[in-house]
Amino acid sequence: MDIATLSVFRTVAQEQGITRAAELLGRVPSNVTTRIQHLEAEIGASLFLREKKRMVLTPEGRTFLDYAERILNLAEEAQQSVNPTTPVGTLRIGAMESTVASRLPGPLAAYSKAWPQVKLELTTSPTRQLVSALEEHRLDTALIAVPSGEWWLGEREIDKIPVYREELVVLLPKTHRNIDHAEDIDINALAAFAPGCTYRMLAEEWLTGFGSRKAQLAIQEVGSYHAMYACSAAGAAISIMPRSVLDLMGSTDDVKIHPLMSVDTHLASRPGYNTPAFREFRDILLKSGNIPIS
Helix, strand or coil: CCHHHHHHHHHHHHHCCHHHHHHHHCCCHHHHHHHHHHHHHHHCCCCEEEECCEEEECHHHHHHHHHHHHHHHHHHHHHHHHCCCCCCCEEEEEECHHHHHHCCHHHHHHHHHHCCCCEEEEEECCHHHHHHHHHCCCCCEEEEEECCCCHHHCCCCCEEEEEEEEEEEEEEECCCCCCCCHHHCCCCEEEECCCCCHHHHHHHHHHHCCCCCCCCCEEEECCCHHHHHHHHHHCCCEEEEEHHHHHHCCCCCCEEEEEEEEEEEEEEECCCCCCHHHHHHHHHHHHHCCCCCC
16 A cells, blocks of 8 residues: 555545546556555455446445545645745645635635645635544644633644634524623524534523523524524524624625624644645735734
């Protein structure tokens, strides 16, 4: 087993076929097939199910792909670290949906213009999943929401730089009475992303008084901020989001807005991670931030 074979395996898994993978890798299909066969023989397990013209990962193949991704990412990181001259290779960036929508378009465009030889891979997930992906070497850096105290990180060790300060706001139906506290809200439902989202965690804590209020809170999980807005406008649930995201939606006449709190978005990375590609991304991002650099 070698790096080249792992790269072949990953490409076949991504393309679900030999022919397309061979084209992308600049190899003949027979060579790709032989590599996969030798890899399966070495591992002692079938990595693919052959379904007509597709190759679908087996359960063992999905497990092996996760390890292969980590090994290949770590190998590229090592190559960039020992040859720190100019940004090259791939930079795997993770970010929250809100950050991608309201903060990253400009910096990503500036980075691609300045360093076109670097391939940018962007993934969106809630904060907890992003931190796990960093630790597992599936991401190189991530933009995460870090509440004050940072207690939720536990024993995890990551480097963090504050970049953006977001004002969270509560969205209520237009006809809802004005509120001063969570107890003033008449709706016992929250529209939010899946568990792992820092904003959802903060919303649940605020609405339940950190567990002091016994009322059950119904969670309506949605896949976008537009869906949250629609739920609040319809009166089905309240929602909480950064004002920077709300501003992108244009008219907000259908909801009532209540300021809640500020939460900083940090650029996170593994301790010691410092490739040229990452350093340039960090510098461009800090120039676009709204938190003074200390």
